[in-house]
Amino acid sequence: MATLEEVYTALFSPRSGSDIFASAPLLPTDLFAFGAHLLERSGAYHHVAPDVNRARSSGFRELLVDDELRARAVRTGRIWRASKPRAGRRLPPPPSRVEVLWEELEQFRDEHVFEPLVETADAPEWWMICLELVMIADEACQDIGFDPGNKFARPIRSAYVAADLGSGKEFRRIQRAPFSLSTAAEDLVCVQAKSRTPSVGCTLRSLTHNLALLPPRGQVRARWVHPPFTRTPALDDDKLGLLLIPFPYRVDENAFVSVGEHPGGGWGWFTARPTWLPLNTDRQKRSSFVTFVQDLVDRAREKGQRVNGVVFPELSLNYTQFLGLARALARDNGIDFLIAGVTHDQDHRHGNFVAIAPFFLLGRERTGTISGWEQTVLVREKHHRWKLNRSQIETYSLGLDPARSWWEDLNILSRSLDVLVYRGSSTLTTLICEDLARVDPCQAVVRAIGPNLLIALLMDGPQIGSRWPARYATVLADDPGTSVLSLTSFGLMARQNDLGQWPQSCAIGLWKDEAAGIKVLELPREADAISLQIRSVAKSENTLDGRSDGGSSHRWEYESHTGVTLEPAARPDWVRTGIGR
Known part of the structure; x- marks a missing residue:
């Protein structure tokens, strides 16, 4: 000993x-x-x-x-x-x-x-x-x-x-x-x-x-990212607006494919082919998608909604198209960050990643002509593989053998968590799907650090109170008090709705905080996105030995959400079909 x-x-x-x-x-x-x-x-x-x-x-x-x-x-x-x-x-x-x-x-x-x-x-x-x-x-x-x-x-x-x-x-x-x-x-x-x-x-x-x-x-490694440059606090820093875009809206049945099967027949490897994305060489479609997102931002603001961050679900983009969209949004000084699940990292390695373009790190130095900000883009990989079983394959009518269990074909090279200091006194981090559900290893870090806001990116079914994301969000909202947003694409939900064997659903997101409890974020009919409005509320906290922080802590609380809809003519035809190539 x-x-x-x-x-x-x-x-x-x-x-x-x-x-x-x-x-x-x-x-x-x-x-x-x-x-x-x-x-x-x-x-x-x-x-x-x-x-x-x-x-x-x-x-x-x-x-x-x-x-x-x-x-x-x-x-x-x-x-x-x-x-x-x-x-x-x-x-x-x-x-x-x-x-x-x-x-x-x-x-x-x-x-x-x-x-x-x-x-x-x-x-x-x-x-x-x-x-x-x-x-x-x-x-x-x-x-x-x-x-x-x-x-x-x-x-x-x-x-x-x-x-x-x-x-x-x-x-x-x-x-x-x-x-x-x-x-x-x-x-x-x-x-x-x-x-x-x-x-x-x-x-x-x-x-x-x-x-x-x-x-x-x-x-697991936790990287605490502090802005290198100062910023001028805004009068309304206690308000935050997130534009949630549940892309892809459709997922083709052939998007999930086998890349290897065990000879015994019990399990196999699968990968998700992003058929909902245009090819990187298709400049016209890529440009139309960027315009589509910018139009959604403008439409939300026309309705009086704040848009400070744009969020896409798991596996929604690839890194090249993420960066193209980020370059456009970087010119909008009202947008602090872009977050998306991506299928490749900066080095073109295939996998399941989350990418963050944290424009807010630029502080007072931010201008529309700065190019160096691209060095601030943070990409980290998923910590756990997605396992598809018979229930999920049949629920979403995926083109895989339901008699097998299918594991996501990923190389997990490192496990890390990025905690970004935001607006001077708040912290923001992200998780990818299974990472929210698995206790080891990242939840130990999340609980120890206690980020103020956690955004979990999913490719999943309805985000309702009875399903697994709500259970795990509740755990983190209780201890350490983190406010949790889970966001899924509409694609698998649409497949489930098409089968007609379960209640129709359009719950693309779920919000959980200590005060408001669970808020289901349903995508209104014909809407393209949801504008989520939250606010920061001061909170006094005490340690186990009785020391107070003097009210210096805060939590993000739900305020409202509403749908954001573009006119059909403003929507690229391919965006809603799930066939981008």
Whole structure:
């Protein structure tokens, strides 16, 4: 069984012969990595509770945090946050209270991190020392994910320089955003900023407002993407409008094809051929599709709807056509981002990806002539393969043998999650279909970081409260409090409707937040898209030890949705047929 010293040595690989307890870590994120890892590994975290007046003691071990301890941790964190480096140093020294606690921890350096304890045994003394250090580190890192000038993030996060805006060279650093804010070994633990503190449960993630302890990078990597340039906040930043386009509207029965079958006959590999898309060489159709989307944006605004983001479902576009559409939308300063599921990545690798064109990262530097923004486009792959069984094949009348189980033909080369800082104080991330349903590995990261808004892209049936997307959206809305939008294309739904064996449906989307509950987003008859309007509402959150964030958190709440319809003459003929080539 590992000791405290052995754990520290594994995390930070100190120089041979150095005394690791001679002085506390200079980075509060390193202190957090060590302390939080110990609390998790020992199981100490679930004994934490705020001290309140009780009729009698429980008689069992608890880590009770009283008002004095809580105030001391907050005060010490504030001192560390406000302190300045000494001459010639990049980081300030830890406050005296941190050094005192670190010195106290030294006497337990040879203690085992985990020891089986009888129910009536007292908590090991080092547990409370470790808890206070974690509380202080969390307070010291207030706004570390949102303040670009945070001194504790600077040693880890690459600096962005506006001088190379025209060439876009600096944007490449967005693709290399750090997967951890700590110098601890990333193949053991990672540390990232966080947005939401769960209001339910008794978990390690309930202990902090500002820092999240994440799994090793080999399991899944979380990239926290901060805008390299400043932006001027708008008066209506608490309002957000999303244009949801459920393309493809039809899916040909031959779009799902076998690419390999097991000789035993039990299963096979399938791929989805995007027959709903024109060929990349068909410039006329590609241009007409871009115009179609721009007309939808204009039509929504004519109806008084905000359009800040345009969202397409899973496998709706390929990367070439995504980029062509993004180039057109980049010239619209009212649009902050384009999100779509794509069938290929930047290197033309076939698969199932989500692409984000985050125009909002440009901040005040955004103009219609900037070309370097294309370096900001983020593409990541799906984490889990789609499995088609008899029920789905028959429900959607797909051209595959229903006697077999069919697995999506994907190479899963890496698992990562992009968390983008949006409008200064909010975070946005995406998932692809099965990734929303599978607990491992990305849900652990989503729950730890607590993004304010999660958009899940699907190629699925109706998005109604009784189906699986609603169940998993509810889990994330409860813990950590993330607002979830699931969006599917209409194509498979149309096939199901054509069979007439189930109730007709046009529910292309589903919204879930803590306050409004589930909202089914139905595409009105003849409509081409849905305009979803949401708003940001301030929220006060408390940690498991009783510390408040002072109302600095917020959640996105449902406001309204309405259909957006173009005149038939404004619609390219092929768009609605599912046959783009």
